[in-house]
Amino acid sequence: MITLVRRVTAVCLLGTALTACAATVQPAPRTARPAPSATSAPPTLAPGPGGLTPVFRNGSRVHGRTAALTFDADMTADQGARAAAGEHFDNPGLISALRALKVPATVFMTGRWAEEYPDQARSIGRDPLFEVANHSYSHYAFTDDCYGLPRVSADRMRADVERAYSAFRKAGVPDARPYFRFPGGCYDRQALRELTPAGVTAVQWDVVSGDAFATDAEAVARQVLEGVRPGSVVVMHCTRSAAPTTERVVRTVVPRLRARGFRFVKVSELIGS
Structure with a gap:
């Protein structure tokens, strides 16, 4: 979700900007197709107005105290040299913490991340506790002007998404979900139109954790705890170099939210409900 360019340093600006960059397009009505059986396809939303890719932000506010923790495994196509030099775009400690705490979660993974860390991608993708999304x-x-990220041209958007699914399959992820999170959370009508043939549901969030480039785990945890409501989708990160506090945040917020009666679910369960 975040851009990993160094000039993005103000965490407080991230939450504000993320809200603004998607403001031009209204989300589709949260009318999900029926929840799947164990053998059926994952639930997705019906197409949005004009047949555009639907956008999901949060689940039901009235059907139980559920929340989805989501983690963006970010790595841009041109960061291989930084990884080779020792920069860590993965976070195995975070994944271990989620397993120890028995927290279902959705990992939004870039194809480049799966190529860099195929063993981890395969381990996450084959663990029933998790689901991998695009x-x-x-x-x-x-879109233009999205945290300094290079822009993929409109005629390459669908191919970029499909290339990620190919990278997941090559890494051994058996059934990546038909959910897509825009890099930076930035999208517009054109992007939704270009991805319509891909058949994905775009997944945003209603709680920005603020873990990107943060150094104060307690401040991040407080932001999550103050923001979560029934049906919330929380955006965090699975990149040690860009989000070094996330494991500590998870270890703090999970027991506190459970004490408040929350149950953690994957995005697919929120959509299916």
């Missing part, structure tokens, strides 16, 4: 192949922006 965060593009390149982590390039689908």
Whole structure:
């Protein structure tokens, strides 16, 4: 979700900007197709107005105290040299914490991340506690002026998404979900139109954790705890270099939210409900 360019340093600006960049398009009505059986396809939303790719932000506010923790595994197509030099775009400690706490979660993974960390991608994708969803192949922006990210051209948007699914399959992820998160959360009508043939549901969020480039885990945890409501989708990150506090945040917020009666679910369960 975040851009990993160094000049993005103000976490407080991230939450504001993320809200603004998607403001030009209204989300589709949250009318989900029927919840799947164990053998059927994952639930998706019906197409939005004009047949555009539907957008999901949060689940029901009235049908139980559920919340989805989502983690963006970011890596842009041109960051291989930084990874080779020792920069960590993964976060195995975070995944271990989620497993220890038995927290279902949705990981929005870039295809480039899956190529860099195929063993981790396969482990996450084959663990029933998690589901893998699409965060593009390149982590390039689908609109102009999106946190300094390079922009993928309109005629390459669908191919970029499909390339990510190919990278997941090559890494051994058996059934990546038909959910897509725009890099930076930035989208417009054109992007929704270009992705319509891909058959994905775009997944945004209603709680910005603020873990991007944060160094104060307690401040991030407080922001999550103050923001979560029934049906919330929380956006966090699975990248040690860009979000070093996330594991500590999870270890703090999970027991506190459970004490408030919340149950953690994957995005697919929120959509299906």
